[in-house]
Amino acid sequence: MIETDDRPPQKAYLQRMGISMGSYLISLGVGVYLVSRDLVDGPVVWLLALLPGLSIVGAFYAIGRLILDTKDEFIRMLIVRQSLIATGFALSVSTVWGFLENFELVGHVDAYWVAILWFVGFVIGAISNKRTYDAWGQLK
The missing domain is CATH 1.10.287 (Helix Hairpins)
Incomplete structure (x- = not known):
């Protein structure tokens, strides 16, 4: 199914990039804080390590969508x-x-x-x- 989006491509890109970069900054900050103070361990550390990377994947997605959506x-x-x-x-x-x-x-x-x-x-x-x-x- 093709995703449709009524927002202008540049506006949608900026919103997606804002969400991705906001998620990145928050997840990295929280992860570094919790792990450096040994407040978490086990699978939670894996999750905290994955979240910043997945946020960057979201930024690449935003750029890919910008290319696809730009007419x-x-x-x-x-x-x-x-x-x-x-x-x-x-x-x-x-x-x-x-x-x-x-x-x-x-x-x-x-x-x-x-x-x-x-x-x-x-x-x-x-x-x-x-x-x-x-x-x-x-x-x-």
Whole structure:
């Protein structure tokens, strides 16, 4: 079944992203607080560890829905281009770092940093769109 949404794509995106990032901040803060003080253990720790990651998955979902829901082809292309730049950036940095780590030249970095790199790349993609097409990717 195809989901329909009467909200403008950019507004729906901002709402979804707000919910995802709010959930991320709250779940991470609560999780770090409870675990660092040994107030929980067992399966609750697993749940607390999963919640921030699932919130980030929600952010990726918001971006995917924005691409699917955007009807203007130029704006959609800008968002896809931005996402491709982000993906290339995150995969490139994490791959090079992985080989440096494999040869014991740098320390280990937790895997969740790949998502952080992706979001940095998303900003780089937006800047690239602005410089290349003089557009950020939103309707006026």
